[in-house]
Amino acid sequence: MPQPIQLKDHEKDARLVRRRVYVGLAVVMAFFGVLAARMYYLQVVQYDYHSTLSESNRVHVQPIPPTRGLIYDRNGRIIADNRPSFSLTVTRERAGDWRGVLDTVVEVLGLTVEDRQLFEKRVLQGRRPFEPVPILFELSEEQIAHVAVNQFRLPGVEVAAQLVRHYPQGMHFAHSVGYVGRINEQELKALDPVNYSGTHHIGKTGIEKFYEDELHGKVGYEEVETNARGRVLRVLKRTDPEPGNDITLTLDLQLQEAAEAALGGRRGAVIALQPSTGEVLAMVSQPSFDPNLFVTGISFKDYGELRDSIDRPLYNRVLRGLYPPGSTIKPAMAIAGLDAGVVTPTSRVFDPGFYQLPNVKHKYRNWNRGGDGWVDLQTAIMRSNDTYFYDLAHKLGIDRMHDYMSRFGLGQRVALDLNEETGGLMPSRDWKRARYRQPWYPGETLILGIGQGYMQATPLQLAQATSLIATRGKWVRPHLAKSIGGRPAVDPEPMPDIELRDPRYWDLAREGMEMVLHGARGTAKRVGDTAAYRIAGKSGTAQVVAIKQGEKYDSKKLDERHRDHALFVGFAPADDPQIAVAVMVENGESGSGVAAPVVKQVMDAWLLDEHGQLKTEFTPTLSAEASPR
Incomplete structure (x- = not known):
């Protein structure tokens, strides 16, 4: 029997559609509400934050x-x-x-x-x-x-x-x-x-x-x-x-050029100071290099040539070169001996050409193998007599020697604004015990008294020690900056002056140094005879390789780079020092014959005018004691 056909309920369908429309509309409105809320949050609540981000994208x-x-x-x-x-x-x-x-x-x-x-x-x-x-x-x-x-x-x-x-x-x-x-x-x-x-x-x-x-x-x-x-x-x-x-x-271009010319292309260092102010007038380390190569980046080839050169042009010999000071420290040793009371101005030592410690066979040779006979303090400085200073060092002892030499700036950094400076080495008992786990021996004290052995100093330290003798112990740190932005350079931690029991000890050492160049038997008399003013100075020799006991130094048997270094320090004019100079010529052998002429040429360039006369500003008007610091 056929089923009855159900007629479509249009009213019911319409209600269903309306409900769906309302739900969909609600969902859409909800979405629009969320969007509006988000827009409000971004546009209003976070306006400052997003405007900053936007500005950052546009403004840099x-x-x-x-x-x-x-x-x-x-x-x-x-x-x-x-x-x-x-x-x-x-x-x-x-x-x-x-x-x-x-x-x-x-x-x-x-x-x-x-x-x-x-x-x-x-x-x-x-x-x-x-x-x-x-x-x-x-x-x-x-x-x-x-x-x-x-x-x-x-x-x-x-x-x-x-x-x-x-x-x-x-x-x-x-x-x-x-x-x-x-x-x-x-x-x-x-x-x-x-x-x-x-x-x-x-x-x-x-x-x-x-x-x-x-x-x-x-x-x-x-x-x-x-x-x-x-x-x-x-x-x-x-x-x-x-x-x-x-x-x-404080550097002077003309003096710098004169110092370089005086060095004559040899490996070495020249440092010139103004003793009363500590100003560095010239600072030469040879060979040198062109700093413009490093500004925008040096090529591998150019840097390799500088780095691998046997002459080490990148090495600053003035600040980092460590050399035994040799006889250049003898004036300071003389002052130390006088102040410590172990010698007097009239104390004499007989020099047969060597020195021996009591009950010891070993002979410590004088450079003059024939000996100088009886020598006093000033003669010992003039002749650079090793025997006298062996005896003085033995009497002084390592402890007092270390104390006095440290006061002259040896074994420490002395400059104000030269941060590449190395401190050198002024040895002591404690240093040797810590370094080698050995006691200090008397023979080491002797060779230290003539600037050999463990002692090492930079040319800058030797120049400063010379300036201290020139100024009678007035400590002013060497410095390169004369003014910074129109303001003078100031030492925040000044060093204490060297005070002696008797200020006349300074004069005894200074006179001995003057005799080195102007005395009848001075070791640098040839240089002093050609000077238009009085120079006080001291030569020195720094050994590169040791020689055996009893052997004589023979440069012909040595490679050129194994020969002794030549040193000379000095100040001038002797009665009113205006410049102190230290020179080191690597493998130059003779301090008096090689380094002393360089010192004189530098002094001439600073002190003399075009007519070879002492410049007006350097004509003495004050005694040395009254010179401004």
């Missing part, structure tokens, strides 16, 4: 590195300046495939594989985001043109104009002024990231390093508006950087 703060301070010599001649240069920079965040971009740079400019490796190394060094990194310096006009033509292939690459350090005097002040170089990763961690943003170079050695904070200045900045590709559209705000302070040094 770019650092403006300060101009590095200039460096002058004492007469206003420029030693270190800044010159404009074009460099190629890469901003890694804007370059995309920056390694591919570097490959294109090498192709466009026709550079080498080594250049490509150096570029990548520079890009990978730590820096702030979106900070351009210089990869190539000193661009030529042709290179700039090639970059401009291929700019579409070099995203993130730009040619930037900047000031680069330049040393117009070249090699003359490489060891004193030093040089700047690219900031490495270790230095970057220690630097103020804000003040050094945008700065790519820092002082590496010398004055450039010691006064980095003064020379660098303070960074500036500018707010710039950029497009989506990072191109600057306009500058919104600018704060100018503060340039670094200019520094005037």
Whole structure:
């Protein structure tokens, strides 16, 4: 039986559709409500936050590195300046495939594989985001043109104009002024990231390093508006950087050139001080090098030649060269003996050509194997008599010797602003026990009395010890900075003066030094006879290799680099010292014959006018005791 056909309930279907529409509408409205709430939250509640983000995408703060301070010599001649240069920079965040971009740079400019490796190394060094990194310096006009033509292939690459350090005097002040170089990763961690943003170079050695904070200045900045590709559209705000302070040094360019000429291309060191002020007038370490090579990055070849040279041009002999001071310390030893009371001005020692300790067969030879007979203190200085100073050292003893020589600056750093200076070595009982686990022997005291043995000093320390004798014990640290930003350099920790029981002891030593050059039997009489003024000085010889007991020194049997070093220290004019000089000539053998003429040439350049007469400003008007410190 057929089923009845049910008729469609249109009313019911309509109600179902309406319900679905209402549910769908509610869902849509709910979604719109959530969207509106989210928009309200973003647009109103977090307005400041998102407006800042938006502004950061459009506005960038770019650092403006300060101009590095200039460096002058004492007469206003420029030693270190800044010159404009074009460099190629890469901003890694804007370059995309920056390694591919570097490959294109090498192709466009026709550079080498080594250049490509150096570029990548520079890009990978730590820096702030979106900070351009210089990869190539000193661009030529042709290179700039090639970059401009291929700019579409070099995203993130730009040619930037900047000031680069330049040393117009070249090699003359490489060891004193030093040089700047690219900031490495270790230095970057220690630097103020804000003040050094945008700065790519820092002082590496010398004055450039010691006064980095003064020379660098303070960074500036500018707010710039950029497009989506990072191109600057306009500058919104600018704060100018503060340039670094200019520094005037105590060095004199003409005296520096004269000292180099006097050294005559030989390996060695010359240091000239003004005794009353501690100003370093000349500082020469030969051979030298061109500091300009290091500013924008020295090539592997050039650095290898400097590093591997047997003459060690990178080695600062004035500050780091350690040599036995030899007989140059005998005047200081004489003062120590007088003040300690172990000798008197009239004490005499008989010199048969050697010295022996009581009950010891070993003979400590005098340089004059024939002996000088009876010698007193001043004669011993004039003749550089080893026997007298063996006896003095034995009487003084290592403990008092160490104390007195330390007061003269031996075994310690003496300079104010030469941070590369090494302290040298003034040995003591405790030092030997700690170093070798051995006691101190009397024979070691004897050879220490003539500046041999364990004792080591730098030419700067010898110059300072000589200045102390010239000023009768007035301690002023040697320094290179005469003024910083117009302000005079100040020693924050001045050294105490050397006080003696009788100030006349200074005069006895000074007169003995004067006799070295002007006495009838002075060891440097030939040099003194040609001087237009009185010089007080002392020669010295530093052994490079030891010779056996009883053997004579024969330079012909030795390789040139195994021969003795020649030393000479002195000050002039003897009655009113205006300059103190220490000279060391490596393997020069004769202090009086080789180093003393260099000292005199340096003194002549400072003290004499073009007519060979003592300059007016150096004509004595005050007694030495009344000379200003």
